[in-house]
Amino acid sequence: MSLSSTFADSDSASIIQLRSDPPAAAQSAPGMQIIRRNGKVTPFDATKISVAMTKAFLAVEGNSAVASRRVHESVEQLTAEVVSALMRRAGDGRTFHIEDVQDQVELALMRSEHHKVARAYVLYREERSRKRAADVAAERTQAAEPVLRVTLADGSRAxxxxxxxxxxxxxxxxxxxxxxxxxxxxxxxxxxxxxxxxxxxxxxxxxxxxxxxxxxxxxxxxxxxxxxxxxxxxxxxxxxxxxxxxxxxxxxxxxxxxxxxxxxxxxxxxxxxxxxxxxxxxxxxxxxxxxxxxxxxxxxxxxxxxxxxxxxxxxxxxxxxxxxxxxxxxxxxxxxxxxxxAIEFYDLLSSFDFMASTPTLFNAGTLRPQLSSCFLTTVSDDLDGIFKSIKDNALLAKYSGGLGNDWTPVRGLGAHIKGTNGESQGIIPFLKVANDTAIAVNQGGKRKGAVCAYLETWHVDIEEFLDLRKNTGDDRRRTHDMNTANWVPDLFMQRVAEDREWTLFSPDEAADLHDLTGKAFAERYAAYEAKAARGELRVFKTVRAADLWRRMLTMLFETGHPWIIFKDPCNLRSPQQHAGVVHSSNLCTEITLNTSHDEVAVCNLGSINLLAHVTADGLNFGKLQRTVKTAVRMLDNVIDINFYTIPEARRSNLRHRPVGLGLMGFQDALHAMRIPIASEAAVTFADSSMEAISYCAIAASSDLAAERGRYPSFDGSLWSKGILPFDSIELLAEARGGVEMDRSATLDWDSLRKKVTTSGMRNSNVMAIAPTATISNICGVAQSIEPSYQNLYVKSNMSGDFTVVNEFLVRDLKALGLWDEVMVSDLKYFDGSVGQIDRVPDDIKALYATAFEVDSAWLIEAASRRQKWIDQAQSLNLYIANPSGKKLDALYRLAWNRGLKTTYYLRSRSATHVEKSTLKGTDGKLNAVSAAPALSHAPIVVPAAAMPDIDGIKACRIDDPDCEACQ
Incomplete structure (x- = not known):
């Protein structure tokens, strides 16, 4: 059956048996009107959408689709989605051009992954458009244009x-x-x-x-x-x-x-x-x-x-x-x-060379200047402390703060409660309350309230904690909106590698484990295991470490949570280990600051636009130095100007004065220098660019210390001892017995080390790479350190749907004479990837490989190079096209071995994407992309049945993550 004949047969009763009543979607759009191509305005009729979509299915699948119940159900669902999308976009207006409706039909077909049907629909639209243009040209006369009038706000017309x-x-x-x-x-x-x-x-x-x-x-x-x-x-x-x-x-x-x-x-x-x-x-x-x-x-x-x-x-x-x-x-x-x-700061912001975080942009210069991005709290093990923490969450979120809560001190399920002589219900019921609070306090509708709960892997409630984001089970013990993260000690990773047992404790009986790290933690943990073996502990449970690790990866794969964060590198490399303990990260896993019952950690963020600081020849160090100097001054000013909603946050921020200078546009910078992200050159650039940022940031904070004074808790810090972030790798290596991190350097760190010990530091911490989901949109560059998601796709956020096209790719394809309507259609069909488009050269495929075509081992290698220079951490998303238990195990083992402090979201393709790759005869990787670095150490053997990929379950179900709470 030909495409044109199928679509043209609009009155044939044989095309589809339509229901006698229109779909519910048609009845839910009162007052909507359509502008026809002849300019006539007519009432909206959703049945016409259903008919058009059915014809599209017929054009691809033939008449057998007529009797297919699946097609009927798909069409009805897609029609409802189109109408819903139109109503969302409508705002105060209810009038749409027919092309707007057809755009939404095309978008719905693509999103539902009916790619062949969508392509047929697109090609038909283009064919009809050309015919209409020819008809108009043939019939055009010299008659005067009709007079059109505009209805003004007062109802009059002009x-x-x-x-x-x-x-x-x-x-x-x-x-x-x-x-x-x-x-x-x-x-x-x-x-x-x-x-x-x-x-x-x-x-x-x-x-x-x-x-x-x-x-x-x-x-x-x-x-x-x-x-x-x-x-x-x-x-x-x-x-x-x-x-x-x-x-x-x-x-x-x-x-x-x-x-x-x-x-x-x-x-x-x-x-x-x-x-x-x-x-x-x-x-x-x-x-x-x-x-x-x-x-x-x-x-x-x-x-x-x-x-x-x-x-x-x-x-x-x-x-x-x-x-x-x-x-x-x-x-x-x-x-x-x-x-x-002010003029200096304005020039930096308006040039897009640097952008402050969203709370700073929201609130600077207003009556309530809450300018900080992230707040980290530790929850006390009593009702007053628990509900104070939940109240604090609400107050901090009200003015745009993203939250990280350390729940490890709260006693576990079955623990004794002295006051009532009863048993604790554990942390899960309280997490449900915290989850609902985050939903209720959404920053006045500007963006969603967001919180992440952290729990150490030895807590007796850890197994229930892993299940919090599941869509099955008792909904009263689920938190569908809260992020969760696993605070993993090195000892657990070592037990997994050695296939040994792991013991879970309730913190009321093993309280000091919360504050111990490295060798001290391992020794005390063994002592508690001995106590448990002697029957001296009331609540504990012994499991096989590899089984718990497998379950952690399974839940991460199924639900996208809990994220995996490594406790010991966060603490052993912390400049502030003399002043407390890092008990958690924040909402986006880039902040690693001390918290306690009387200190709420605060971080103030901003990001360098890396694209604005590179040329085809590499990094512009002089410009970067000027940008960082001004940016650090701006971030330091935030601390003194800030409006603090709780006293614990003010106390902590003024005592330690941490800031988090990060970067965005890393992928754009690689494109500008023509470096594929899956390459040694990209890893080297990640290293050299972060070294330069680190050097400039530390120097800028030290200059501020000479001008304004050191931060109050400087004495005793690693800074005061001449131990810079780069040097602190040795502390981690000593505790572990070695760590696989690159140690090379190119700048004059000896001179800077002397400067820091002499002048001091204005800020306890100066670097953290946040997701930059929103501010990178403002600047028009790729998020943070992310690879390209797709080269052509529709991005959805709170402001609507936006077509995003990789302008670097378009420029190159134009130069090759390959940018045309067919290329646009092929990019849509292949989910924004050039990897399966035959006429695209291999070097272009490698340069513009997208997130799911790049082995995430490359991302980890680049992150490890950055981590050696950063005193906090980085929001690192990992992508995996064809997940399996062995692959996930190897990936997260590699992250730990390479000395990473944190990881963020795990993303995988849906089953239909994998299927499509299989049909094309590929495993989803590009031949043009270099082989990924070898994964160190043999992975733990995880039976395929233990991981849910064979059941069609994918990792976090949002392919393009936007954490808007940090930036």
């Missing part, structure tokens, strides 16, 4: 200003390669109708440009510039109190007059700190750079528009450069020449 519409679209396309105003204007015009609302008119060109992003990535900049026009009209009208608009060219002069009015409006609305009015606003306004508004891609600007820009009664009052300056002024409040420092 004639559409076509000249301004053309001006704004032309301005948005100016200076960008590969884009043209003509298709944007044509698509916009096609979506207009008489009586269109003002808001719909503002959105029309934005949506028109968005449809072209998959053909040319630069249309993401066009969409952003068109959104800027909408934003300018909204902001300037509200701030100045009169309806107005401005082009980008107008803003060269208008930013200066707008900025003081913005500050006045923000203070009057009780959104801004009145102290901002005491700055020299003329000097500040003169430093604004309106041209930097053009640096945004659509995803970044839409994210700022939806969630970051301050608004009054639903109307934004901030333009992008005012937003960055507000943050900069908020961070410079206590500087001596605060105008000069």
């Amino acid at each position: 004639r559409l200003d076509r000249r301004r519409l053309e001006l704004i679209i032309n301005e948005a396309c100016s200076g960008l390669d590969g884009v043209s105003a003509a298709p944007v204007l044509a698509e916009t015009t096609r979506n207009l109708y008489d009586g269109i609302t003002h808001d719909e008119l503002a959105l029309a060109p934005i949506m028109a440009a968005r449809t072209l992003v998959e053909q040319e990535p630069n249309y993401a900049y066009v969409s952003a510039r068109l959104l800027l026009d909408k934003l300018r009209g909204e902001v300037l009208s509200h701030v100045h109190g009169v309806a107005t608009s401005a082009s980008q060219a107008d803003m060269t002069t208008r930013y200066g007059e707008y900025f003081p009015a913005y500050v006045k409006t923000g203070i009057a609305a009780e959104l801004l700190d009145p102290e901002l009015a005491r700055f020299d606003l003329d000097r500040i306004a003169a430093a604004l750079k309106p041209e930097r508004d053009l640096k945004f891609q659509f995803l970044g600007l839409q994210t700022l528009y939806d969630r970051y820009f301050l608004h009054e009664r639903g109307k934004r009052i901030e333009l992008p450069q005012a937003f960055f300056m507000r943050v900069a002024m908020g961070l410079a409040l206590r500087e001596i020449d605060r105008e000069a420092r």
